[in-house]
Amino acid sequence: MKVIERVHYKYTKDENLDFEITGLQHFFATRPRKSIDRDNRINFWVIIYIVEGQGYHSIDFHEYAYKSGDVIIVQKNQVHSFRVNPEVRGYIIHINEPFFFSMNGVGGDRLLEYIDRSYGSPIVPVDVSLESTNRTLIELIYREYSNIVDSTKFRLVMSLFESFILSINPQVSPNESVFISKTYVNFRAFRDLVEEYYIYHKTVAEYSEMMKLSKKTINQSTRSVVGVSAKQYINNRLLLEIKRYLSQGDLLNYEIADILGFEEASNMTNFFKRYEGISPKKFREQRDGKVQ
Secondary structure, rough: OOOOEEEEEOOOOOOOOOOOEEEEEHHHHHHHHHHOOOOEOOOOOOEEEEOOEEEEEEEOOEEEEEEOOOOEEEOOOOOEEEOOOOOOEEEEEEEHHHHHHOOOOOHHHHHHHHHHHOOOOOOOEEEOOOOOHHHHHHHHHHHHHOOOOOHHHOOOOOHHHHHHHHHHHHOOOOOOOHHHOOOOEEEHHHHHHHHOOOOOOOOHHHHHHOOOOOOOOOHHHHHHHHHHEOOOOOOOOHHHHHHHHHHHHOOHHHHHHHOOOOOHHHHHHHHHHHHHHOOOHHHHHHHHHHHO
């Protein structure tokens, strides 16, 4: 049976830094192959910076091709797995949520907003030449992180990371209108409620009632930040959870439907076929064909 494990953030230094950076080749060489090339659901963020090489990375059951000059962003609560290629060079960053909110400068909300904008498009092309600012910054982050001796040193790492995010996405700025308004605040509130209640509440109207905001306001927020309607966002979250259960292979359709709040298994099947384009059975068959 193929089980999708939930992976929690692990502290790798004596200090609870909520941040880790390591070289990709070192990461592949020191992590058990069986644990990183299978699907895992993470409760932190992952940023992978590709300096050299190419390959594939699986995020929420979709295979994304990457190459030199790509940044891969995996969001909290997503399912991902590595297609291990020891020839690929670059860096991998793990970020636990408290890290974002211990920042000054641009601030954690703005950096999280940038990461959220990668929803559905996790591959971000950047200039990784030796002369580029972002390449210089990520190498400085790696060097300073490797030599952390006190909190002052870590503040430098945090400052460098903020600058790194700005360097790969100049649109993130303290004056960006999305932050002057409540657009992103509304999106985050909606996202958090969907994460908690998607099994029980599947319409925008229900979240509108909980948030005391109009459906139009919620839709504007989701479209502004992640480029989809609020209804699409709810549907995508539910589809993702169906896929997770189907991939594990140990539950029948009616059992999954019951867990996820569908009155009948046929309702779940029709929902899945409508928005995914294939039946749950076909999806299982496709996933089983990829399991080694």
